[in-house]
Amino acid sequence: MVEEVITKDKFEKLFREQYPKLCAFANTFLKDIQASEDVVHDILFKLWENRETLKIDISVEAYLYRAVRNKSLNVIRHIEVKEQYKSYNEEAINEASQNESDTMESSELDLKIRESIDSMPEKRKEIFQLSRFDGLKYAEISKKLNISVKTVENQMSSALKYLRTELTGFFTILILFFLKNF
Template sequence: MALFSHHRVIEEESNSSFKSLFEQYAPRIYSFGFSYLKSVEDTEELVQDVFFRLWRQQQHLDESQNIKAYIFKIAVNLIYDQLRKRKLDKLVSELNSMGYSDEDDTTWNTLRCNELQDQIDALIMQLPEQRRLIFTMSRIEGMSYDEIANKLGLSVRTVENQIYRALSFLKKHIDSKYMLYLIFYYFS
């Protein structure tokens, strides 16, 4: 019986500290997420997903770890996934508007787009962190170089340089059969 009550005390402490983390970081994650997603619904879902993932991983967390950095890392990854999904949805929509009918093999087209997006995503993830962030803000979120520079406290020249380097890396490593897509969506 004592073991059971000890387990309950540990569980209550765990729930209490998780609630404290939620109260402390949920508003920050919401504000951070909304600045990228620009959608109340998507941002609310982001906050839920961040804390759901944190809850699932709570037993594996190292107390010496910077929990704020860990929470925001989860948020950044989820935001990136959401923006990538939007970009892919836009591509599929554009392909459909270019004359593909329901009779065409849209499943094949979607699979090709997914394959391409996966390759691009893998390459983007290889970029240094700041370059990846700047590239994502510019090419996926559609922010101007001035907006990025202001948001990150960098010079416009630094932003331009980072975009140029990211595009050069992608151009060098992308499968040649996708080069037209890369030029159309990322170089324009």
Template sequence: MSKTTNYPDNFLLAELRNGEERAFDFIFRKYYKALCAQAVAYVSDLDIAQSQVQECFIKLWEKRSNAAKIENIASYLSLMVRNQCIDYLRKSKSIANLHQKTGVENVQNTTGDTVLYHEFEEKLIIALASLPERSREAFEYSRFEGLSYTQIAERMGISVKAVEGLMSRALKVLRVELKDYLPIVIILYKLTHL
């Protein structure tokens, strides 16, 4: 398996079921950053988020014999991360601490917003997985690592104009895929980052 080839998910899942480590590595590289971004939305700490995502990948490898039952790897991993983070929050009693600090009424009023934001995160993972590899890579460098177009161009070995084209294509696809969420998520994002 080449690092630059974009294999279809059903092929990767079949290879994973057969214990093919390269398929697992490819899946890991393809989804890891976006899943960490999703996990951070739940646990609000990058190190903890990365740990939770790594736990999900360990479980995926351990249960690789069931890979044939997975219909959509992006959705499957997103749901795994969501559940892993919720379990982590329960175990660490973060929810109980939040109730004590903010009062139960405040938590109840924001539960719907939190669920909506997490639904958006899951849809974002799926939408990112549908992008062509180079467009997804440029988007992740920009949005998840905060790199400028010039820095992205240097890292990818392409021109700034090419980065602009890749970002334009990525944003066009994401606007269509996430159109039902964008106005609400933008408002929620602004409120949580005041």
């Protein structure tokens, strides 16, 4: 096929005849009138801008439809990449926020536990710490402190009741804390 030369008159006629059709064609891909018009404007602008150096071996109309199709598909790919990036960023932000929130809750819990343990009577506090933090069994605590196993059991029972009362708002986290350290 012979290469067509695009004159100003030919371009204006082409624009009037093809612009609405090309926009409708682009809209079948993009489902967005404004984006479709932008695609067609870009294609027609480049056609006019490069009219002297552009070599079109097919009809100008076929060239325009192919160019609109390709540009529309590129826009869709670009939108998909932006959405994936946005989704990835939102997930990363949510995860960081959740980790920060968990860390804050954990810090608050640690502080509240320490305060609660520190406010226990001295002997009860010592028995509790030997059991929960040092990992000693009741018999070992009994032997170490020269008290009966029954006293250790009673003091531990009292310590746990006290902590349940003090840490009511953190009860679920408290359970996890004790399971982790038990």
